Amino acid sequence: MFNHILVAIDGSAHSNSTLSTTIEVAKKFEADILVVHFIEHEVGRGSVFRMESVDEAKKLVAAAVKKLKAAGLKAGSQVNDVAHGHAAKAIVDIAAEKGINLIVIGSRGHSEIEGLLLGSVAHKVIQLSHIPVLIDRRPAKT
Helix, strand or coil, X not given: CCCEEEEECCCCHHHHHHHHHHHHHXXXXXXXXXXXXXXXXXXXXXXXXXXXXXXXXXXXXXXXXXXXXXXXXXXXXXXXXXXXXXXXXXXXXHHHHHCCCEEEEECCCCCHHHHHCCCHHHHHHHHHCXXXXXXXXXXXXX
16 A cells, blocks of 8 residues: 655754654565655845755665665655745655655644644645655654
C-alpha cells in the first residue's frame, strides 16, 4: 500500500521523532524512503538570503539517511532551495513527481493553544496533497 514514502525534515528535535515514525511505517510496508529538506531563502533588495548553508542541509539529510539505512531501509535524499513559505507546495510537488504514496511530516505545538493546531507547513501539505499524509505529533526527543 505505502511502498514509496517521503519524509520531510527540518533539523529540529521533532524531526528525529518523525524519522522514528517513518521507520516504523516503512518496516511494516517494506517501503523505500525519500528524505527531503528545504533550504529556505528570503529575497531582499537585489540578493537572496539563505537561512542555512548548503553544507548544513546536506549534513542534516545525510544523518537522516544513515539512520534509516541503519534500520535496514532503502533511503534516498533530496535537498532543495525554496522561497520562505513555499515548502509545503514543494513537498507535494516532489511527492507527485517521484510517485510517492505517503507523506510523513512532523507538527510542533508548544502551548495548549498551539498544541491544538498543526504546524503551518503540515497544515498546508494536508490541504494541497492528493495522497495520504501522516502527521507525527509525538513529543520531540531531545
